[in-house]
Amino acid sequence: MAIINSKIPHILVVPFPAQGHVKPLMKLSRQIAKHGIKVTFVNIESVHEKIVSAAKRSDEVDEDEDEEHNIAMTSIPEGISSEDDKSDTFKLLESLRSTMPGFLTDLIERINSTNGDEKISCVIADVTIGWILETAEKMGAEPVVFMPSSAAAFAMALHIPKLLEEGSLDENGTITKDETISLSENIPSWTKNELCWSFSNDLKTQKLFFDCSLRVQKAAYQTKLLLCNTSQELEPSACNLIPNSLPIGPLLNLKTPKSSFISCNFHPEDESCISWLNNKPSKSVIYVSFGSLAIFSQQQLDELALGLELSGHAFLWVVRSDLANGSQFGKIVEWAPQVKVLSHVSVGCFLSHCGWNSTLEGLSNGVPFLCWPYFADQYHNQNYVCDKWGTGLRIDSDENGIRTRYEIKKKIDMLSCDDVLKGNALKMKEICDKSVGEGGSSYRNFEMFIDHLRK
Template structure:
């Protein structure tokens, strides 16, 4: 029989990494190519638990999607703290190559006509490419953040060599780092790996970035969830980067796709949105990792309430520094139907909903692409990593958002929050620019667009 291509997809085990790689996998599968999507066990269990569309038999197999969910152990011992990301990073690097090798061998024996021919891995897992080569699979790197964030990571060896950074990843020579005059500069404590006040953590993240710059060139292809038109200068800094984004959900899929949520989506907010006037709702979500002090949550609650606007607020069960949030006395009663609080929302359906006016966001790159791709302007509240630089794109480069500024003590006050919400509703320039962004993104992923052509080129190579 003719050999069929078969892709193994290996994400980094975080919500913001698993989701875009699954979207890429769906694009590949849609063209009739089989994809095995492999998560570490604890993440696999979360995804299966939160998949309403999967029952008994088809739990790991969605025929129509050509996607199979598989899992491998994470290599940690029972006494390790399950919430220690750094321990996880270390154990993954040592254990994953062996587990992935075994998985590929198993797949190849049971599917001799559909052996793993390509391994797509997150750039943070680029050390897995040695395994890919050993197993005869084409190594492909997938970069979930912006092209600018990727360029910064690629430039770390040079910045170290030229003395702009020290061994901890701290900026030594100036207040900022600039890679090109047309890419927003990075403030010294706003680099992808910055953790001011925790040098040990920062060094672990910085070493991870250095490792990416050393291993990622082993990949035959380098795919990025961005589009050339929105960050051309940053794309030009990495000539091998193929922009294939923004990876967005198709608005009304025939069958509900495998979702990759670590939390269960509360779809009741969609009917609630239906009941609100067009362009009236403030959507508030800080992604899967950000946490806040109780004081800051109180300020946000009062800011939303005092704005007098309808709001949909995503409050994860661990948002208050790892615990459940406590609302100000009587808050939920007072806001009544004007506000809705959910634990997790079907974000893209919220952003594409006509009632949604703006997005109070941590500015993770997935959220940035989903907001921009749906023509929704931003109120920016970055938490860490690349989110500050994404904020610069949103506010300064694309002019589709405003910053919610922290005060002296780092707290964003209720008056600042309310003031920026008011300003957003008074300034239609932001909305106009956001709608333009939506058109640019749609053109890029539409037939004949730059991202569309790059993705086609990659997929045609898989089939050859």
């Protein structure tokens, strides 16, 4: 079917149903909508309900349409029966692959029949659900892929067929020949347990993630445009390894009134931490957050709490409220407005899981890192932070896999007096600012994309 040439561009945006995927695609959607282009943002029902619920509890707007930003939020079913566990990743992925194309076809048909001047002209799909690109083409919309992780992670996925052919990886994605895999001398290498799909103690989960990475490779060749949440300056070698890539990041929150849109968080933000930060000295607070998926043993949580207390530094820790240890130095919240926190003058360090969104937000605010990766691409992001950019330190685990209170205190002390590291963090902030600022590489790429959408 020929691509529809709508009178007015109308973009359908479809993220993978996880916080770290919804968040950057909403940032992209707001940037697109800022240029007067209509966007319909599609979540599965359970995710849509979480976002609306969190927005209500955070006193944000709860309407389904953000009129100021030309964004309409809608949902489609998961396709899972009410008896099934919606947190089961295996069942959810299997269901989405079989049911999502049909649900999206119905949605696009409804939208197109409602307003002939605003038919869906383009579908931007998270690369992990690239199977919907065929649906987009069948409905006459241009398919565009969005990569929410680093360009390096994307480049590694594209190299899987070659690595399989040469025997460097087995059918489960395990490194078989050497201890490391390198794509370029300017990109940190991956060790055996640092690949995006590595789960050395859970082969079933590793195979699931590896198969998803294989589909990433397929999706990359089904589109002429690959939007990457990175910049040419941050990852020059990795960007050059990806055909048709268009680096448009770091995608940042638009500076708009808090009440003007739903933030797309799965959890309500606790704004009280900002007033708490206001009473702390400059660069004195350790911000601790491990994202939305990390899970720790009680022993490890205890060690972290004790390590923070031993350091003597004030800390802001994002964690479940029932795990608070009652420290007089710290404040514990269930969820924080992270960009506001990282841009606050009182924050001097980001103890992070190194998810790509958090990594970009830390870099963009010039905050040095203490790195504590949990899984997937977070280990390689740590290598970028510590080895390539020189903006952070690793918190190492002992022989039992525990990061002890003494190791935590030691690295906090080391970072607090490392002026070179702090200087590097400020340099990275300048690089990020320049890339998205007027005339920067990501700015120009995004303007090019907007012009493309209007043609």
